[in-house]
Amino acid sequence: MPREWVIDAYDGYEGLRLQDCAEVSPGPGEVRLRIEAFALNWGDMNLMKDQYSFSFNHFPARIGDEATGIVEAIGEGVTGIEIGKRYCTLPYFYYDRGASADTLTTPAKYLTPAPENMSAVEACSVWMQFMTAYYPVIEMAKAGPGVNILATAATSTAGNAALQIGRAAGATMIATTRSASKVDYLKETGADHVYVDDGSDLAAFIKDATNGVGVHGVFDPVGGDFPTRYGPSLAKNAKIMLYGTLTEKFPDIPFVDMWQSNAWLHMYSLFNYVEDDAAKKRGTEYVYAGLSDGSLKPLIDKVYPMEGYIEAWRYLEKPRAQHGKVVIETGA
Numbered sequence: 001m002p003r004e005w006v007i008d009a010y011d012g013y014e015g016l017r018l019q020d021c022a023e024v025s026p027g028p029g030e031v032r033l034r035i036e037a038f039a040l041n042w043g044d045m046n047l048m049k050d051q052y053s054f055s056f057n058h059f060p061a062r063i064g065d066e067a068t069g070i071v072e073a074i075g076e077g078v079t080g081i082e083i084g085k086r087y088c089t090l091p092y093f094y095y096d097r098g099a100s101a102d103t104l105t106t107p108a109k110y111l112t113p114a115p116e117n118m119s120a121v122e123a124c125s126v127w128m129q130f131m132t133a134y135y136p137v138i139e140m141a142k143a144g145p146g147v148n149i150l151a152t153a154a155t156s157t158a159g160n161a162a163l164q165i166g167r168a169a170g171a172t173m174i175a176t177t178r179s180a181s182k183v184d185y186l187k188e189t190g191a192d193h194v195y196v197d198d199g200s201d202l203a204a205f206i207k208d209a210t211n212g213v214g215v216h217g218v219f220d221p222v223g224g225d226f227p228t229r230y231g232p233s234l235a236k237n238a239k240i241m242l243y244g245t246l247t248e249k250f251p252d253i254p255f256v257d258m259w260q261s262n263a264w265l266h267m268y269s270l271f272n273y274v275e276d277d278a279a280k281k282r283g284t285e286y287v288y289a290g291l292s293d294g295s296l297k298p299l300i301d302k303v304y305p306m307e308g309y310i311e312a313w314r315y316l317e318k319p320r321a322q323h324g325k326v327v328i329e330t331g332a
Helices: 042-047 127-140 157-169 180-189 202-209 226-233 255-261 270-274 277-293 306-317
Strands: 003-007 017-020 030-039 067-074 086-089 103-107 111-113 148-151 172-177 193-196 215-220 234-242 264-267 300-305 325-329
Touching: 017 306, 030 086, 042 306, 067 103, 127 157, 127 215, 127 234, 127 270, 127 277, 148 157, 148 202, 157 172, 157 180, 157 215, 157 277, 172 180, 172 202, 180 193, 193 202, 202 226, 215 226, 226 234, 226 255, 234 255, 270 277, 300 306, 306 325
Parallel strands: 148 172, 148 215, 172 193, 215 234, 234 264, 300 325
Antiparallel strands: 003 017, 030 067, 030 103, 030 325, 067 086, 086 111
């Protein structure tokens, strides 16, 4: 019988439990997948504590919005999707239809064919990180030669995706990290300059790295006082894209610096772009092209079996020497 991981309250990942579940027949516009692998994401960690921008509408509830599986059944009105083929889920807010299970019935509009020549584990690691970074780096910051972009918390999968995307576009990429041991990794994967956060003047570092120009775009999930630390380095008409609060504190906005630089603040969520058909098409096409030409390369850190979901979360929460996605292989 299929199994699913659920939570019964906002208790964090220690409150997860594994139970049997039924296969759900797809309704109009829906598809059922046999899930082969699903990935862990920091947003799910926050969601399990009710510290996310969305909340569940009831319990028990599933976690997870990034999975790969084989199509088993197709609902009325679905076209262009083949039974027996491998597809990936695209990130969107799923309420009680999370991917942490052996089976998932989901709207067909949130599926995309698995990239060619990728295993199920590899394919489930792609869409959250690269699509999260694509819209801010390419469409908002207009990455290209002469454009300077700051990616904070750059060792995260989304942060590193921003470095890869920015490098491919020819932008100058500036990364931040809390650990000097990460500098070589960040430079290998796309950073031109790396700031190791020892409490020193971040804005001065950025100004020096950009010959006084400053940054035209900021891709920032940190929150807290971090925006006020890079605020003085904003270039004219800079764009700040805030997409998280790793500090678990809402960001302090550098209003004066933004007035002086005519900067733009965008509270960014990938879900809004995935829900828009035209934007979704632009994002998926970009990622497929980058995977094909080798400019985008997802990394897998560690793979756990279905029974190891809580252990996987414990691993993800600790400081890691390795980089990349943590993935569950269901064995279904």
